[in-house]
Amino acid sequence: MTRVAAVDCGTNSIRLLVADADPGTGELVDLDRRMTIVRLGQGVDRTGRLAPEALRRTFAACREYADIIKEHGAERLRFVATSASRDAENRDEFVRGVLDILGVEPEVISGDQEAEFSFTGATKELAGGDHLPKPYLVVDIGGGSTEFVVGDDRVRAARSVDIGCVRMTERHLVRDGVVSDPPSEVQIAAMRADIEAALDLAEETVPLREARTLVGLAGSVTTVSAIAQELPEYDSAAIHHSRVSHDRVREITEWLLRSTHAERAAVPSMHPGRVDVIAAGALVLLSIMERIGAAEVVVSEHDILDGIAWSVA
Numbered sequence: 001m002t003r004v005a006a007v008d009c010g011t012n013s014i015r016l017l018v019a020d021a022d023p024g025t026g027e028l029v030d031l032d033r034r035m036t037i038v039r040l041g042q043g044v045d046r047t048g049r050l051a052p053e054a055l056r057r058t059f060a061a062c063r064e065y066a067d068i069i070k071e072h073g074a075e076r077l078r079f080v081a082t083s084a085s086r087d088a089e090n091r092d093e094f095v096r097g098v099l100d101i102l103g104v105e106p107e108v109i110s111g112d113q114e115a116e117f118s119f120t121g122a123t124k125e126l127a128g129g130d131h132l133p134k135p136y137l138v139v140d141i142g143g144g145s146t147e148f149v150v151g152d153d154r155v156r157a158a159r160s161v162d163i164g165c166v167r168m169t170e171r172h173l174v175r176d177g178v179v180s181d182p183p184s185e186v187q188i189a190a191m192r193a194d195i196e197a198a199l200d201l202a203e204e205t206v207p208l209r210e211a212r213t214l215v216g217l218a219g220s221v222t223t224v225s226a227i228a229q230e231l232p233e234y235d236s237a238a239i240h241h242s243r244v245s246h247d248r249v250r251e252i253t254e255w256l257l258r259s260t261h262a263e264r265a266a267v268p269s270m271h272p273g274r275v276d277v278i279a280a281g282a283l284v285l286l287s288i289m290e291r292i293g294a295a296e297v298v299v300s301e302h303d304i305l306d307g308i309a310w311s312v313a
Contacts, residue, residue, distance in 0.1 A: 003031075005074035006308035007065060009081045009098075009106065011041030011143025012166050012277065013219065014058060016065045017305045018072045021313030028124075028306060028313075031072050035219075036061040037273025040085065040094075041144050045167050050088045055097065062101040069102075078312045080304070081106040082114050082142060111160020115140070115147035117307030119155050122215050122300045124310065132298065137211030140303060141165060141220045141284050143277070146198070148206045157206040161198040165220050165274075165281030168194065172280070179276045181261050188257055191280060195287045203291075214294040217303035219274055220281025225299040226269035227252050234269045240301040246289050249297065253282040 001020040008015045018032040038057040040050060069077060079098060085091045085108050098106045109117075118140040126132055134152040143166035149158040172191035173183045180187060202208065226234055228244045256264065256279040265275045274281075289297060 001029075002076065002313050003072065003074050004309050004312040005069045005072070005077040006305050006312060007062075007077070007079040007102070007106075008305045008308060009040065009058065009079065009085065011044070011082065011145075011164055012039055012273065013037050013143070014040070014061045014065075015305050016068060017309050018069060018074050019309050021309060023310075023313050028309060032068055033305075034068075036064070037271065039143075039166070039273070041087075041164075041166050043170070044087050044144070045170050048088065049090050050085070050094055055094060058094070059097045059101060062098055066102050076312045077102065077104050078308050079104050079106045080114075080117070080308050081108045082145070082304075086110075087144065111145060111147060112158050114145075114304060115149040115158035115160060116155050117311065118147050118217055118304040119149040119151055119158070119307070120310055121303045121306030121308075122217055123151070124306070125302065126213075126215070126298075126300075133212035135211055136213050136215050137208060137292065138215045138217065139221075139285070139288055140217040141281050142218055143167065146284060148202045148208060150206050150208070150211055159202045159204075159206045161202050163195050163198040163284055165277040165284065168280035168284065169277045179261070182258050183279070188283075191283060192287065195284055196291075199287060199291050208288075208292050211292060211294075214289065214292065214297045216285060216297040216299050219271070220278060221285055221297065221299055222301060223270060223274055223278055224249060224252055224282050224285060227267060231269045234271065236301050239299055242299045243296045244299060245296045246286075246294060249282070249286050249289060253279070253286045256282050 006017045015035040020029045042054040119138045138149040140147040142164045144164040147160045225239045225242045
C-alpha cells in the first residue's frame with residue numbers, strides 16, 4: 001500500500017482524498033474524503049479573473065487540508081486544478097498561494113486530462129463486473145465545465161465543454177447580481193439552448209450515442225440521486241452506484257427550475273453551496289440523457305479525485 005493524497009480544485013468546490021492505494025489489486029482504501037464549497041470560479045466567466053474573496057476561501061480550505069495530509073502522513077500529494085483556474089488571467093496568484101500552503105504546485109490540467117482522470121476514477125470498480133454493458137459514457141458535471149469520456153477498458157474519446165452548473169447559473173439565471181428565484185421561461189430556454197450547442201460541440205469528437213451505460217459524476221448528479229431517494233441527509237454509501245431513471249431526473253429538474261431558494265435549501269440532502277446552482281446542473285444532466293436516449297444514469301461517488309489518487313499511486 002502507498003499512502004497518497006489527492007486534491008481536486010474545481011470551479012465550485014475543492015476536495016481532498018487521503019487513501020491507501022494498492023496498484024497490484026486495484027484497491028483504494030479511503031482514510032479521509034471531504035469537500036468544501038469555495039466557489040473559486042465566482043465571476044470568472046464575466047471578468048476573466050479569480051476574485052480576491054474566492055482566493056481567500058480557497059486558501060483557507062488549503063490550510064485545513066494541509067493539516068489533514070500531515071496528520072495522516074501521506075507519502076505523495078498531487079494537486080489538480082480545473083476549469084476556473086484554466087480560464088483566469090491571474091492564475092499565477094492562485095498557483096503561488098497553493099505552493100506556499102501545501103508545498104506543491106497545482107497542475108492546471110487540460111480538459112482532456114481532466115476527462116481521463118474522471119474516467120479512471122469512475123470505472124475502475126465497474127470494470128470488474130459484467131453487469132453494466134460497455135462502452136461507458138462518463139459525464140462529469142462540474143462548476144465551470146462538463147467532461148465527456150467514452151471508453152471501455154480505456155478512454156476512446158474525450159471532450160470538455162463549458163457548461164458547468166456555476167457557469168450556466170451566472171450566465172443565464174443571474175439578474176442584477178441575484179439568482180432568479182425561480183428563473184423565467186425565457187432564462188431557462190436560453191440556458192437549454194446553450195447546453196444543446198455545447199452537446200453538439202462534444203459530439204464532434206465524442207460518440208456520445210454509442211454508449212451503453214451512462215455514468216454520472218460530481219455534486220450536481222449525486223445531489224439529484226439524493227433527492228430521488230428522498231434521503232434524510234447526504235449519504236455517500238446510498239448514493240454510490242445508485243441508478244436514477246430518466247423520468248425521475250426530469251421530474252426533479254422541472255421541480256428545481258420552478259422552486260424558490262428557500263424550497264431548495266429545505267431539501268435535507270442539499271449542500272448549502274449547491275442551492276443556487278443545482279437547477280442548472282440538473283438541466284445539464286437531463287439534456288445529456290435526452291440527447292443519448294439514456295433510460296437511467298448510474299451515479300458514482302468515485303470520480304476525478306480517485307483518478308488523481310491512482311495517478312499518484
